[in-house]
Amino acid sequence: MANKACNEVVTVANMPMTVFDMISAMQNKYADRVAFRYVEGKDTVVEKTYDQYVQDIRKATGYLQQELGEPKGKKIVILSRTNYEYGAVVFGTMMAGAVIVTLNQGKTWAELEYELGMVEPDLIFNDGIDYGYRAQLEALYGARLRPMDAWTAAPEAEMVNRIDHESLLMLMFTSGTTGRSKGVMLSEKNYFTACQMYINGQKDILDQEERLAPQYLDRNFSHFTLVPMFHLAGFICYFVYGIQGWTLNLCCDARDLRRDMSLMHSDAMSTPPVLVEMIYNEIKRGHADRLNGLWNLSCSSAILDPAILSELVKNGFYINQCYSMTELAGYGLLNVTQEGNHLRALGKPDGFCEVKVDENGEICVRGGCVMLGYYKDPEATAETIDKDGWLHTGDLARVDEEGYYYMTGRKKNLIILDSGENVSPEELEKLLGKCDAIKECIVKEMGKKIGTVVCCEDDKQQQVKAFVTELNRTLPMYKRISVVECSAEPLPRNALGKLLRK
Structure with missing residues (x-):
C-alpha cells in the first residue's frame, strides 16, 4: 500500500478547495489507502x-x-x-x-x-x-x-x-449565552479556508515525525478520533485527513478508549483537556506503552497547564494548539511552538484570514472562514459580524512583541469544561429561577466544576439544595450543578446593577 513517505506532501498550493475535488482525489490518488479503522465486537x-x-x-x-x-x-x-x-x-x-x-x-x-x-x-x-x-x-x-x-x-x-461554494452547506449548533443554542451556517468556502491553516501546520508535524516516531514513517499517518463528529474539532478531521489521504481511527464510545487505542496505532489525537491530563498521568506512572505509539496531540489553546504540556514535550510529544470557534469553521490561531514560554499562547495569525485585537481588546476575524450567519437569527448575526465583515469572537487578548496572542479574559460567560463541552450559565440560571426559595443566583465554574451561588433565606437552604438535586436529574451529565453555595446576603453587583460572576 502507498505510504506517506513516498507520496507528494499536500500543501496549501496544491490542496483541493472543494468537496468534489477532495472526493475525486480520494478516488484517484488514495484509493488503496485506509480511510477508516474501527473496532467491531470485542476486538x-x-x-x-x-x-x-x-x-x-x-x-x-x-x-x-x-x-x-x-x-x-x-x-x-x-x-x-x-x-x-x-x-x-x-x-x-x-x-x-x-x-x-x-x-x-x-x-x-x-x-x-x-x-x-x-x-x-x-x-x-x-x-x-x-x-x-x-x-x-x-x-x-x-x-x-x-x-x-x-x-x-x-x-x-x-x-x-x-x-x-459560498452557499449554505452545513448547520452546526453551538452553545449561546442566552441559553438557547444557535445554528451556525457554514459554507464549503468556510471549511476549505479553515483547512488551509491546518494543512499549512501539518508540515511542521511531518517534519517532526522522523525525529519523534521514525518507526512509523512507512505507515499512513493516522488520527485517533474520539471527539464527537457533531463537535467541530471532530468534524474538521473529515476534511483535513481526507484532503491528505490519511486515516481516521474511530473510537465510537469513550468507554472503549483504552481498548481501541491498544488495538489501533495512532500518530495523532485531538484531545479535550481531561484526556491530555490522562495521557500525562500515564507517562508519569511509566505506562507510556498503553498509548500505542501516540506522539502528536492537538488541543485547544490556552486551556491546559503549560507545565503539563512542557513535560509532554520533554517525553517525546509534539503539541499543536488551536484557538477557534464554530463560527469560524475551525479557523483561528494555531500554536505549534514547543517552547515553554509560549505554550500558554493562543497562537499566531497565519495570513489566510485577517485577525486583529480591536480597540476594546477583543479578538476579531475577517475573511473566507467567517460563517454565513446564525440560522433564522439575523439579530444575533448582526451582533456578531459588524458592517465591515469582522466577526467579534467575544474573547479578549493581548499580542506580544513576537506576534503571539494571549487570552486575557472572556467577554462571553460560557463555561468551558475539561471535557470540551460548553455550558451556558444563563440557561442554568433560568432553570434555577423556577425555585421559589431562590431570590437571585449566578452559575459559574468552581474548581473545574459547575457551581451556583444562591441568595436565599437561611431556613431555605435545604429546599434549594433539594431543588438542585431534582434539576440535575433532568440535565445531561456535563451540565449538572456540582457545587451549591448559599448566602442570605444579596449577591454583589457592579455599578450598572449587573450581577458579578467573579
Missing part, C-alpha cells in the same frame, strides 16, 4: 479504504435522490454517535446538494426538540439507540427517521458537483 479491527469510502458516499447520494427526488437545499440531520456510516452520510448529503445538520445526541429532548423544530428536517439519520427520548423522537419524526446504514443497497450516484 476485531475493521478497515475501510478510500475506494470503499467513495463508493459509500455515492450510495448515500443515490439514496437521497431516491428518497427525496431533488435533494438540493433539503435539510438532512444526523443524530447519532460516531461511526463509519456518519462520514458517508455527511459527504453523500453534500454531494447531493443538500444541507447536512449534525446534532448532539446527548442533549435533552427539550434542547433537541427546539433544534429540530428550527431545522425542519426532511430526513433524520439515527443510530437507533435510546438516549432517553426515543418515544418523543418517533412520535414527532417517525416517518422521517432512517437508520445510519439505510443507503447501503442504493445505487451509486454519478459524481457531479452540486455544491454552491
Whole structure:
C-alpha cells in the first residue's frame, strides 16, 4: 500500500478547495489507502479504504435522490454517535446538494426538540439507540427517521458537483449565552479556508515525525478520533485527513478508549483537556506503552497547564494548539511552538484570514472562514459580524512583541469544561429561577466544576439544595450543578446593577 513517505506532501498550493475535488482525489490518488479503522465486537479491527469510502458516499447520494427526488437545499440531520456510516452520510448529503445538520445526541429532548423544530428536517439519520427520548423522537419524526446504514443497497450516484461554494452547506449548533443554542451556517468556502491553516501546520508535524516516531514513517499517518463528529474539532478531521489521504481511527464510545487505542496505532489525537491530563498521568506512572505509539496531540489553546504540556514535550510529544470557534469553521490561531514560554499562547495569525485585537481588546476575524450567519437569527448575526465583515469572537487578548496572542479574559460567560463541552450559565440560571426559595443566583465554574451561588433565606437552604438535586436529574451529565453555595446576603453587583460572576 502507498505510504506517506513516498507520496507528494499536500500543501496549501496544491490542496483541493472543494468537496468534489477532495472526493475525486480520494478516488484517484488514495484509493488503496485506509480511510477508516474501527473496532467491531470485542476486538476485531475493521478497515475501510478510500475506494470503499467513495463508493459509500455515492450510495448515500443515490439514496437521497431516491428518497427525496431533488435533494438540493433539503435539510438532512444526523443524530447519532460516531461511526463509519456518519462520514458517508455527511459527504453523500453534500454531494447531493443538500444541507447536512449534525446534532448532539446527548442533549435533552427539550434542547433537541427546539433544534429540530428550527431545522425542519426532511430526513433524520439515527443510530437507533435510546438516549432517553426515543418515544418523543418517533412520535414527532417517525416517518422521517432512517437508520445510519439505510443507503447501503442504493445505487451509486454519478459524481457531479452540486455544491454552491459560498452557499449554505452545513448547520452546526453551538452553545449561546442566552441559553438557547444557535445554528451556525457554514459554507464549503468556510471549511476549505479553515483547512488551509491546518494543512499549512501539518508540515511542521511531518517534519517532526522522523525525529519523534521514525518507526512509523512507512505507515499512513493516522488520527485517533474520539471527539464527537457533531463537535467541530471532530468534524474538521473529515476534511483535513481526507484532503491528505490519511486515516481516521474511530473510537465510537469513550468507554472503549483504552481498548481501541491498544488495538489501533495512532500518530495523532485531538484531545479535550481531561484526556491530555490522562495521557500525562500515564507517562508519569511509566505506562507510556498503553498509548500505542501516540506522539502528536492537538488541543485547544490556552486551556491546559503549560507545565503539563512542557513535560509532554520533554517525553517525546509534539503539541499543536488551536484557538477557534464554530463560527469560524475551525479557523483561528494555531500554536505549534514547543517552547515553554509560549505554550500558554493562543497562537499566531497565519495570513489566510485577517485577525486583529480591536480597540476594546477583543479578538476579531475577517475573511473566507467567517460563517454565513446564525440560522433564522439575523439579530444575533448582526451582533456578531459588524458592517465591515469582522466577526467579534467575544474573547479578549493581548499580542506580544513576537506576534503571539494571549487570552486575557472572556467577554462571553460560557463555561468551558475539561471535557470540551460548553455550558451556558444563563440557561442554568433560568432553570434555577423556577425555585421559589431562590431570590437571585449566578452559575459559574468552581474548581473545574459547575457551581451556583444562591441568595436565599437561611431556613431555605435545604429546599434549594433539594431543588438542585431534582434539576440535575433532568440535565445531561456535563451540565449538572456540582457545587451549591448559599448566602442570605444579596449577591454583589457592579455599578450598572449587573450581577458579578467573579
